[in-house]
Amino acid sequence: MKSLARTALATVFALVVGFALTSCTDDSSQDKENKAKQENYDHLVAQQPAGRMEYSPTREAINQWIKTWGKRGKLSYVYIQNARGEYGYFIMKGLPVPRCKMLTPTDKVESSSNGVAVLPQPGMDGTYSSGSTCNAYYGFDATTGAYMEFTVGTNQSFFLFDKPMTMPEYASAKQLGPTSVKDVKSRS
Known part of the structure; x- marks a missing residue:
């Protein structure tokens, strides 16, 4: 009886592992396209790695903006x-x-077992805005x-x-x- 239970348990375990492995290898056309895109990107990065700057004029401009406008x-x-x-x-x-700038968040992310929802939040005046201003x-x-x-x-x-x-x-x-x-x- 114990050996039958062990065999049944081993069979169930093997089936669960087998199903888990097959569900992890989805061969949909989207997965194939995504894999091709990632492989191409990896190839291009290997062939043409991003250059390294010695100096950033963009960071300098942002810091100058801060110096200019960051004063009361x-x-x-x-x-x-x-x-x-x-x-x-x-x-x-x-x-x-x-x-359209706000001091409070304009939306809230809620997640549950059914998925993720982005919900609008009211502004400081208690009304909602589309951000179109x-x-x-x-x-x-x-x-x-x-x-x-x-x-x-x-x-x-x-x-x-x-x-x-x-x-x-x-x-x-x-x-x-x-x-x-x-x-x-x-x-x-």
């Missing part, structure tokens, strides 16, 4: 060009912020603190600087917000 009270000069090529400007405290920017006037918002798109572009521009197209720009370049210069 830094002013930004926002020049807006309309469809007719005319310029106007705002002077803001800090950088203009796209309205990335062409609308807001900020606060440099001297009055007034809220300002502008959009960019089909016929309007904006150019951002950390100092007033003296090139002719910018020098003749119309003041669009409460603060003028002269106001800022007189405070300095």
